[in-house]
Amino acid sequence: MANRFVLNETSYHGAGAIQEIATEAKGRGFKKAFVCSDPDLVKFGVTDKVLKVLDGAGLPYELYSNIKPNPTIENVQTGVEAYKKSGADYLVAIGGGSSMDTAKAIGIIIENPEFADVVSLEGVAPTKNKSVPIFAVPTTAGTAAEVTINYVITDAAKNRKMVCVDPKDIPVVAFVDPEMMASMPKGLTAATGMDALTHAIEGYITAGAWELSDMFHLKAIEIIARSLRGAVDNTPEGREDMALGQYVAGMGFSNVGLGIVHSMAHPLGALYDTPHGIANAIILPTVMEYNAEATGEKYREIARAMGVDGVDSMSQDEYRKAAIDAVRKLSTDVGIPADLKEIVKREDIPFLAQSAYDDACRPGNPKETSVEDITKLYESLI
Numbered sequence: 001m002a003n004r005f006v007l008n009e010t011s012y013h014g015a016g017a018i019q020e021i022a023t024e025a026k027g028r029g030f031k032k033a034f035v036c037s038d039p040d041l042v043k044f045g046v047t048d049k050v051l052k053v054l055d056g057a058g059l060p061y062e063l064y065s066n067i068k069p070n071p072t073i074e075n076v077q078t079g080v081e082a083y084k085k086s087g088a089d090y091l092v093a094i095g096g097g098s099s100m101d102t103a104k105a106i107g108i109i110i111e112n113p114e115f116a117d118v119v120s121l122e123g124v125a126p127t128k129n130k131s132v133p134i135f136a137v138p139t140t141a142g143t144a145a146e147v148t149i150n151y152v153i154t155d156a157a158k159n160r161k162m163v164c165v166d167p168k169d170i171p172v173v174a175f176v177d178p179e180m181m182a183s184m185p186k187g188l189t190a191a192t193g194m195d196a197l198t199h200a201i202e203g204y205i206t207a208g209a210w211e212l213s214d215m216f217h218l219k220a221i222e223i224i225a226r227s228l229r230g231a232v233d234n235t236p237e238g239r240e241d242m243a244l245g246q247y248v249a250g251m252g253f254s255n256v257g258l259g260i261v262h263s264m265a266h267p268l269g270a271l272y273d274t275p276h277g278i279a280n281a282i283i284l285p286t287v288m289e290y291n292a293e294a295t296g297e298k299y300r301e302i303a304r305a306m307g308v309d310g311v312d313s314m315s316q317d318e319y320r321k322a323a324i325d326a327v328r329k330l331s332t333d334v335g336i337p338a339d340l341k342e343i344v345k346r347e348d349i350p351f352l353a354q355s356a357y358d359d360a361c362r363p364g365n366p367k368e369t370s371v372e373d374i375t376k377l378y379e380s381l382i
Helices: 017-027 039-043 046-056 073-086 097-111 186-205 211-232 236-256 260-272 276-294 298-305 316-333 346-358 371-380
Strands: 010-013 033-037 061-064 090-095 134-138 150-155 160-165 173-176
Touching (some): 017 046, 039 046, 061 073, 186 276, 186 316, 211 236, 260 371, 276 316, 346 371
Parallel strands (some): 010 173
Antiparallel strands (some): 150 160
């Protein structure tokens, strides 16, 4: 069986990377941008950094900001209608996963109108045409949506998140500029950073992992482990390293899948609007314990990448515990809650467990699981 790997056509990294938006737009002959960015980024002037680049280059645009933190079907559908009226020929997504996921769905539907109901895009939809070209500008160091073929849209009527996987949605150019992330508050930096670590660890142990993806994931774990604390403290080095680490993680997991940490986190976002990174960070160590027996020697390499000394002299049980402890310590150090007691209502667990089992990320888990297993995992965290 051949292993497929899909990446951006082009990516720019480092301070000032957003200046290249004008170069790319002009070089590709684009005429007008449809800019997707969430209301808070617009309010606090983050979006304006990119708009100034477009203004300075004389490039017209229309701004769309009807985007919720967990974007909904309605956000996508109103975006599609606004795009049609705008006369735009490319998308610029500025933000975290919310803005980029919305842009991906809009771009796919514009070129594949038979999927206009949005629901039909769930899973691996049989789209025929590539998305409207997307320029992606991340403002968080976590989702890596700028380099993935995935997007997640909330079906608010059913309190569930739809994971959509489509290689035709990947942004053509990513502009990974740590200066766009400098205004993130500590809590958001911690949450998105732990989301990136979850991507790297789940991607490394997922059933579809192989040598090429392993290379990206181990390097991402190393970068994130050494830089997240600094990023939370807003050091320039920490910010720049995290911008790279989360992107490298995205290069890997987008192509091989994830596991039940994400499956369990998605329903929390849909039902309680829990920030995705917070949910992942709380669940990750517990699921690592659950999955350990199915991971061979991989936890030794996770522990090594997390900066644990002496792993080669440890027994299998010791290095597995060391890897989990290192993840839990990093999570604690950056202020992530230890459990789901303030989030999950016990009476909701049957719904959450079934939703997690039905989630598109679940089949990638390295250990076979069941609704009952997932129920016990949720229960252990409250």
